[in-house]
Amino acid sequence: MATAAPSAPQGGNSHDLRTIATIWVVLSIVGDLAFWFLAGPHIPPGRMSDQARGAQFDFNVLFVIALPVVILVWTYLGFAVIRWRASRPNADEAPVIVPPRTALRIQTSWIAITSVVVIGLFGFGTYELIAPAGAGGGEGPTPIWKPNTKTILPIQVIGQQWMWTYRYPSFGGFETTQLMVPKNTEIAFHVTSLDVVHDFWAYQLGVKADANPNEDDVAYVKPEQLGRFTVRCDELCGLWHGAMYSYGHVVAPTAFYHWATTTEQKLAANTKTLPPFAWTYTPGANGASGSLYPSNVDPYSKSSLYGSSTVKVKQYGASAAQS
Amino acid sequence: MASTITTPVEGSTGAPPPAQRMRNRPAWASQHLGTALIGAVGGYAFGHWIGNVIAAGYTVPQSNGQNDVAVVLGLSLGALGYLIGIGAFNYPIAKMFGREPLPEVAEEGWQRFFRFNLDHKVVGMQYVIVSLLFLFTGGLLAMAIRTELLNPTNHIFGAGTYIAVVGEHGTIMMMMASSVVIGPLGNWLVPLMIGSRRMAFPRVEATSVWLFSAGYLVILTALPLGGFPTGWTGYAPLQNQSTAGMDSYLVGFAIIGMGMILAGLNLGATIINYRAPGMTWGRVPIFVWSVLATTALLVFATPTLVVAGLFGVLDRTALTAFYVNEHGGSSFLWENLFWFFGHPEVYIMALPGFGIVGEILPVFSRRPLFAYKVGAAGMLGVALLSFFVWQHHLFQSGINPDMRPLFMLTTELISIPTGFIFLVGLGTLWKARIRFEPPMLFALAVYFNFLIGGVTGVFLSDVPVNVTVHGSFFVLAHFHYTIMGGLIFAFFGGLYYWLPKMTGKTLNRKLAIWHFWIMFIFFNLTFFPMFIIGLLGQPRRVFEYATRLQGLNDFSSVSAYILGSSFLIFAFNFVWSIYIDPKRAESNPWGSRGLEWQVPTPVPHYNFERLPVVVADPYRYDEPDQGVADFGTFGDPALSPGAAPGERVPHGHVQSSDDSGDFDPRPPII
Ligand code: HEM
Ligand SMILES: [Cu+2]
């Protein structure tokens, strides 16, 4: 951005300008390199999934663009405060006016440079959103940016005051508080809520999607490292919002398949008492705000009462488990 | 030219007509804060009673114990009673019955600050007081939040109390911030800066400050009513689920919103129509441009908030289902309406701060404002664009996911006009002669802080990065850097700069500089760690966090205590220098060329003896011989119905409906 600074309208200006530019360039290069190589690899959310890796890369790219901007302004401000204070010698010399043509040039180049940077950021952000299938963010009920594969494991995430439960439709739709996801598999989290708005934040996986009542919010992720990750509720949902956290695990596909099938059997009796699997559930007139309404009011809803609309789920079977 | 300017308003002569002077209000009938509070209590009791009568058959929702109909009616009628008690409706009601209203007396002395006063300078000072009340209340609550966050697992508050405190802090601060510059400084300064002797709608203006203070009382009632669990964003359906404290939030925001709309209408109309002759758009001070851009936001964005709040109130009382999914409504509706207001709101809170900084920089660097036109265009551009970005708060919500690239683009586009404001500042400092008086320190700090706030905003606008930082302490740090680091720093800069004019007293410079350094250093030490805390995974509004984050949180908390105490230095300075040991301020202590500094201190009742004729913009620090305006007699004195040349408009002068301008105040068509 050095070009945006005024060029010498009068003797001596170019000297100040050169000092500022030198400090700026040196600090920016040192700062950017230090950040990229020292801090960059450790920037949250880490590298546990394809999406997390993308988020880390994007953050680092934004940072190395932002740092020189910040350093430019700070260097200039610092320089101004020291060099152009009224108490300096010769401060009373005739005012230095930037000639109108120079001023105009500065203004147009400032506008041009900021515009180019902004359009570039927009292009970069859009690419990085679309390429990793929505970058781990909630994409609503009908995502248009999807992973490029047929075998996607759906896991339903149900937010409720004040815990998360998960249903595995590919395994008979059992419901549990345990979150297990297989490594190297495309996963679709279908996030919904039984009462108020929550937000499913699988921190190390780089996944975040609001859990809205009556809405199916899909977020894709492809875990790439084994281990534990944190799940926190990230949208204020009332009294115990602060305590609404738990952990999930990325496990090997075979281990996952084993866990899922045994849990399916173990919970079989339980699953029968659950409402049939559906993408959204309406908890009836006794939900979050339900009790506000007299019980004789017939609830109207696009999805009917808790679980009555069943959904066909493409089976996630042995083929994925072998991958 | 003279005749266009000085056409007398019909029926107004220099001295008030004797008949009106005779009908001054007797002392016992005078209305003031006391009668307003009586009206508020009476209105609340009446509304509560009515509500319990008409909604007697309703099931009391949840374990609430309160009938929401009664609470809502109580709060609304309480606010109405407050306005009646202060006398806001005397004039229109008398007119309605065809009677000549009793004129309000424009009085001197401290009592006028507790009355319904039509002088914009009194209204401005009233706004100062109420804003500081808001700020200190919100600040105390912030200390409570930071105290709870000292330890990740041991709790001082219960879970419910903690979110009530967070919500109350956020709401109070947002209410304050949406008026904190527009109200005090906007009302006080705009007529002086544009060379007007009055506001366009003094009654509307006076009503706005009383609505502002009514909103303060209403939002305070949330605490005894049990608080509200939604934070300042009030998301439904949690909103519908909450107990009666939520009613205070909804009614309070509606009242504050109406005050904002009225303030915006009046200021916008004044700036457009009441500029002095010669005060062309190319000479309007940059602060006035910022206020003008803000008034557009106030007038066009705030009604959404009021209506959204009304929907919420109806959901909670009349069992409508605007926001209730299982009854055909949508929780997305609230999110959309709230943020459609909420994003312009953040620029309502940012732009006036930029305006203040733009006024302060040239004065203390003795340089003309650089790129004035680009700066003004930037403010208008920010105001316009801010209506098209609101869904960046909803990137992960599942609403319109395919539109996210568009909202990413609009959001990032805003950084272009925002950048203009940096260009203005940096260009003005070029080879300047900088004097480090307290206002200048605060102005420079605004650039320092807002840069961090703005740059982190670009991170937030990037959807992939937003996945990690949305809803975390990173966001919290970001908006504290913009609002507190930008607006509140600018506000204090503005106070140190203009209070000598507003009060006629000099504030202690040493204390001001102490205040600045402590506030600046500990502001950064409090909030910078929060970026890291957020990146490391701490969500907002939680009272339990990972134990590994305790160190950073404690560091932030301790810094916050010191930050909080810096406000006490200001409070002490304010009280000491203005009331206890007052020292007279010169009428233009900073050597400013602004029109507002060219009038005597205290500023005469109608600001200028005559409408000044403006001959130059106020930033010509490079041309010491260039005048600012002609304040002397102009035109034919015989045509002028106002005070004779050199004569002050008498104090204790009666203001009546048509005796407020003396001149046709519109600028001539040049
Ligand atoms: C003494 C200075 C301040 C401190 C130490 C402080 C601290 C905090 C903290 C710790 C929180 C968040 C708690 C959480 O989400 O877990 C918070 C929330 C908030 N603060 Fe401040 N704050 C200060 C001043 C301000 C000011 C001046 C404003 C605005 C003008 C402001 C506006 C807000 C808002 C809007 C929230 C969000 C509340 C919500 O989540 O609904 N704060 N503050
Ligand atoms: Cu939750």
Ligand SMILES: [Cu+2]
């Ligand atoms: Cu916004």
